[in-house]
Structures are given as C-alpha cells and as structure tokens.
Amino acid sequence: MKSRAVTMIIPATxxxxxxxxxxxxxxxxxxxxxxxIPIWMNNNTLGNSKLSQTxxxxxxxxxxxxxxxxxxxxxxxxxxxxxTGQSAPKALRVTGGTGGFASKQGGPGGAIQLxxxxxxxxxxxxxxxxxxxxxxxxxxxxxxxxxQIGGGLGANAGSGNGGSITLLPGxxxxxCGILSCxxxxxxxxxxxxxxxxxxxxxxxxxxxxxxIKVGGTTLADEWTTRSSRRFKTNIEPLQSALEKVGQLQGVxxxxxxxxxxxxGVIAEDVAQILPEVVSRDPETYEIQGVxxxxxxxLLIEAVKxxxxxxxxxxxxxxxxxxxxxxxxxxxxxxxxxxxxVTSLLSxxxxxxxPRSSSR
Numbered sequence: 001m002k003s004r005a006v007t008m009i010i011p012a013t014x015x016x017x018x019x020x021x022x023x024x025x026x027x028x029x030x031x032x033x034x035x036x037i038p039i040w041m042n043n044n045t046l047g048n049s050k051l052s053q054t055x056x057x058x059x060x061x062x063x064x065x066x067x068x069x070x071x072x073x074x075x076x077x078x079x080x081x082x083x084t085g086q087s088a089p090k091a092l093r094v095t096g097g098t099g100g101f102a103s104k105q106g107g108p109g110g111a112i113q114l115x116x117x118x119x120x121x122x123x124x125x126x127x128x129x130x131x132x133x134x135x136x137x138x139x140x141x142x143x144x145x146x147x148q149i150g151g152g153l154g155a156n157a158g159s160g161n162g163g164s165i166t167l168l169p170g171x172x173x174x175x176c177g178i179l180s181c182x183x184x185x186x187x188x189x190x191x192x193x194x195x196x197x198x199x200x201x202x203x204x205x206x207x208x209x210x211x212i213k214v215g216g217t218t219l220a221d222e223w224t225t226r227s228s229r230r231f232k233t234n235i236e237p238l239q240s241a242l243e244k245v246g247q248l249q250g251v252x253x254x255x256x257x258x259x260x261x262x263x264g265v266i267a268e269d270v271a272q273i274l275p276e277v278v279s280r281d282p283e284t285y286e287i288q289g290v291x292x293x294x295x296x297x298l299l300i301e302a303v304k305x306x307x308x309x310x311x312x313x314x315x316x317x318x319x320x321x322x323x324x325x326x327x328x329x330x331x332x333x334x335x336x337x338x339x340x341v342t343s344l345l346s347x348x349x350x351x352x353x354p355r356s357s358s359r
Contacts, residue, residue: 035063041062061091207282225293241301247273265290274298 029045032038039049053060059065061072073091077206096110169188174309192199192207212218229235254264267290271278278293280287291339 208279215255215260223293238298238301241298241307244273244298245302264292 029122030068033048035052036048037039037051037053038046050060052063052065054063054065057065057068059070059072061074062070063168071092072335074089076088078086099107099110100233101107167190169190171187198206198208199210200213202212248263248264248265252261254261267278270290271287274295277291278287279289279291285307286295
C-alpha cells in the first residue's frame with residue numbers, strides 16, 4: 001500500500017513540474033531587448049531597464065559599454081528658440097556613509113576611492129618578478145592608467161557655462177557634551193600628487209611642482225615662502241649687495257602672448273649677477289623666470305650698505321661745517337655730493353676714505 005502511494009505521487013509531481021512554465025508564461029507579460037537587463041514594470045509585466053550588458057561590461061545610459069561599468073548621463077534639452085539651455089541631469093552621485101557617533105570619538109565617514117590600474121611589468125624570465133632578483137634584464141613596464149574627472153560641457157544655446165569640478169574635503173567632527181556640540185576635529189585636506197609628479201594649471205606638461213600657463217594669473221592675500229633657520233645650512237651674509245643692485249637693470253616690456261605692458265627684469269641678465277634667483281627648466285636647463293621675492297634680501301643689504309655710507313658722509317660734513325676754512329671754500333655753494341665733500345676734505349686736510357662696507 002505504501003509503495004502504491006509513492007508510485008502515485010511521483011507522476012503527479014512530474015505533471016505539476018511540466019505545467020509550471022506554461023502557468024508562469026500566462027502570468028508574466030511584456031517584451032524585452034537583447035542585452036538589456038529587465039525590470040518589473042508592474043506586478044506581472046517585464047520591460048527594459050536602463051541597464052544593459054555586453055560581454056563583461058555593464059552600461060548605464062548606453063547600450064555599447066566600453067568599460068566594466070560605463071555611465072553616460074542624459075543630455076540637457078537644447079533649443080535655438082530659447083535663450084537658456086536646460087541643464088543636463090546629474091549623471092552619477094556616490095556618497096560615502098556617515099560615521100557612527102559615540103560618547104568620545106565618532107567614527108570617520110565612509111571613503112570614496114578611485115584607483116587606476118597599475119601598468120604591467122616586463123621581465124626577461126618567468127615568472128615575471130617586477131625587476132627584482134632573480135630577474136634578468138628589466139624593461140620599462142606599461143604606464144599606469146590615468147583618472148580623468150571632467151565637468152560637463154555648457155549648452156550651446158546661450159553659451160552655457162561648463163560644469164565645475166569641486167574637491168571638497170570633509171568637515172571636522174563634532175564633540176558633544178550634555179548641553180551642546182562643538183567642532184573638535186580638523187577638516188580634511190585636498191592632496192594633489194602626494195608621492196611625486198607635477199600639477200599644471202592650463203599646462204599639459206608641467207615641469208615644476210605647480211606650474212601655471214603663460215599669461216595665467218593668481219590672486220591671494222598671502223604667499224609664504226619657507227624661510228625658517230631649521231631648513232637652512234651654510235648661512236652667510238650677502239656680499240657686495242649695493243654693487244650688484246647697481247648692475248641690475250629694470251625694464252618695461254610688452255608680453256608676446258597677449259601684448260600686456262609690464263615692468264620687471266630680464267632673467268638672462270639677472271642670471272649673470274644673481275643666478276640663485278633664476279629658475280631653469282629641469283630638463284633643458286633653459287632659463288625661465290626670476291623669483292622676485294628673493295631680490296628683497298639683496299635690496300635689504302644694499303640699503304644697509306648705502307645707509308652706512310650716508311651716515312659716514314653726514315659725520316664728515318658735520319666736521320667740515322665746524323671748520324672755519326669750510327666757510328671760505330669755493331665749494332661752499334655747490335651741491336653736497338660725495339665728490340664735493342671729498343674736495344672739501346682735501347682742501348681742509350681732513351680727507352679720510354670712508355669705511356668700506358662688507359655688505
């Protein structure tokens with residue numbers, strides 16, 4: 001009896017299984033497109049979602065993804081009849097989670113990290129060991145892929161502005177007591193090229209840590225140069241500062257790129273006198289510019305040297321004015337110049353060369 005029951009259950013189960021696809025087909029409606037990931041349009045209808053998959057790539061807003069995840073946002077509507085083009089919708093937003101709160105120290109917010117792939121290495125023997133022993137000849141590996149963040153294009157109608165890129169570090173966390181909260185943590189930083197490389201502003205091949213294109217401008221309330229004693233060695237006073245200032249030539253000129261009139265010095269001329277303040281291309285060694293701020297040190301010592309000479313001349317003039325022979329000298333009506341003073345000193349027998357300054 002027991003075996004007959006089992007025998008009856010098995011055919012019934014098979015019949016239910018065979019009937020199931022037809023039952024599902026009767027319940028689900030809708031059509032789809034090849035490579036599109038379906039979405040439930042309602043309780044029993046499937047349709048196309050905005051996701052598509054081709055091979056191992058997934059596209060959002062594109063049916064031909066060329067990356068593992070390829071996102072293309074929709075365009076803003078354009079019209080020559082309108083004075084203002086419509087903004088394109090935001091294409092992608094990634095927000096890290098909020099750190100958890102606690103009685104003493106809150107947890108940090110969730111980080112968002114974009115890492116480009118490293119370039120592959122080439123070694124002369126197998127397995128590849130990235131140039132370390134026992135590798136033989138090591139060749140230059142492939143360059144690492146770059147990360148490009150670009151703002152959207154402005155709409156053509158009305159000359160819309162391009163999309164801005166904002167790098168906004170996180171704000172400091174709050175320290176909360178029983179009655180109030182105060183900001184205790186420091187805000188985060190925006191760090192560019194922390195382990196090497198240069199940053200260019202309008203310059204595609206910067207040769208300096210920070211390089212701004214020719215004709216570029218900056219605006220700030222303060223620009224501080226590292227000058228602490230702890231950064232320096234072999235400190236010595238500047239020599240012959242007044243003489244070097246006398247050799248410098250201030251000029252006015254017109255820039256070739258935009259015709260703007262400016263005043264300054266010529267770097268090639270300054271290099272003959274003060275090579276320490278002239279910058280050169282790190283690869284070609286071609287002269288590029290002058291650090292005008294460092295000329296202040298030379299001017300300080302030059303003024304001090306000149307002041308010593310002025311003070312000595314003042315003392316000598318006071319001596320002359322107290323000498324009766326000074327009042328009857330033919331030079332009395334001449335302008336008080338170093339030459340006139342020297343002539344007066346020679347005539348009154350008080351000619352003594354001024355003390356030379358080492359600065």
